[in-house]
Amino acid sequence: MLYSLAPGIKLIFGTNGARFPYSNSLLLEREETILIDAGLGPDGLKEIEPGRVDTVILTHYHLDHTHGTELFPRARVWAHALDAPAISRQADFIAFTGYDRVDEKTRATMLQYGYRERAVQRELQDGEDIDPGGLPVVTLHLPGHTPGHLGFWFEREGILYSSDIDATPFGPWYGNRRADIDEFIASIDRILNFKPRLLATSHSEVLSNEEITEKLLLYRRKFQERDDFLLAALAKGEKRVDDLLNLGFVYHRGYPEPVRLFRELEKMMIEKHLDRLARRGLVTERDGWYGRV
Numbered sequence: 406m407l408y409s410l411a412p413g414i415k416l417i418f419g420t421n422g423a424r425f426p427y428s429n430s431l432l433l434e435r436e437e438t439i440l441i442d443a444g445l446g447p448d449g450l451k452e453i454e455p456g457r458v459d460t461v462i463l464t465h466y467h468l469d470h471t472h473g474t475e476l477f478p479r480a481r482v483w484a485h486a487l488d489a490p491a492i493s494r495q496a497d498f499i500a501f502t503g504y505d506r507v508d509e510k511t512r513a514t515m516l517q518y519g520y521r522e523r524a525v526q527r528e529l530q531d532g533e534d535i536d537p538g539g540l541p542v543v544t545l546h547l548p549g550h551t552p553g554h555l556g557f558w559f560e561r562e563g564i565l566y567s568s569d570i571d572a573t574p575f576g577p578w579y580g581n582r583r584a585d586i587d588e589f590i591a592s593i594d595r596i597l598n599f600k601p602r603l604l605a606t607s608h609s610e611v612l613s614n615e616e617i618t619e620k621l622l623l624y625r626r627k628f629q630e631r632d633d634f635l636l637a638a639l640a641k642g643e644k645r646v647d648d649l650l651n652l653g654f655v656y657h658r659g660y661p662e663p664v665r666l667f668r669e670l671e672k673m674m675i676e677k678h679l680d681r682l683a684r685r686g687l688v689t690e691r692d693g694w695y696g697r698v
Contacts, residue, residue, distance in 0.1 A: 413540045463483070481527065502581050572620040
């Protein structure tokens with residue numbers, strides 16, 4: 406399905422409700438045609454003519470945003486400089502994501518969703534004007550989800566595309582080695598400061614006006630709720646990370662496939678919280694055992 410946000414700005418809803426391994430895409434049509442993210446899948450592809458796309462901008466290196474890039478044969482590929490290595494080289498992708506923490510068979514199962522090495526022709530930075538012709542749009546560096554995670558600000562139209570800062574009830578996802586909680590929170594706050602009229606994301610419906618603030622604040626609050634969850638668990642006695650993992654920290658209804666990998670990604674999220682709580686003096690660590698101060 407295609408949704409017109411403003412003249413020349415269209416949101417293409419991804420296959421299967423834009424759930425992994427798919428995502429929404431943003432189509433900009435003026436003198437040039439720019440597609441932001443390529444993980445829209447077969448349903449989304451029905452809405453565009455791949456041969457007309459001049460540029461594919463990848464908001465970050467995750468598979469659900471990059472796996473369809475090869476379907477746009479004449480398009481150049483742009484991405485933020487900090488994420489470009491993981492898009493260009495599989496070894497960097499594995500290192501950035503932490504997929505090297507699982508066995509080769511499990512890793513291969515995940516990579517089958519569509520990792521391909523893609524040359525990045527232009528490395529973007531924060532604040533760049535990428536106007537495709539009469540449609541001013543500025544890149545926003547919104548790190549945390551990944552180091553080079555990008556959003557896009559259409560000031561004239563009051564529209565902000567925040568990619569995987571998606572304001573979903575599930576909450577923020579940062580199960581990658583290079584993800585960072587404090588950067589993620591700062592990026593959410595930066596979006597709030599823009600006070601956009603419309604917010605479009607990679608995995609949710611379009612939000613407007615007061616709804617944006619309400620849902621982003623609920624989304625942001627998940628970090629504190631997850632801190633509180635761990636602190637309450639540790640108040641009952643010292644635990645290892647694997648003990649905490651078995652309490653249903655994020656994936657309350659079970660893991661997607663491959664289960665072994667997603668357990669490891671959730672484990673990375675727990676470790677990030679524990680490290681952050683330890684820096685704040687709220688948690689102690691001794692030989693792999695964590696306790697409440």
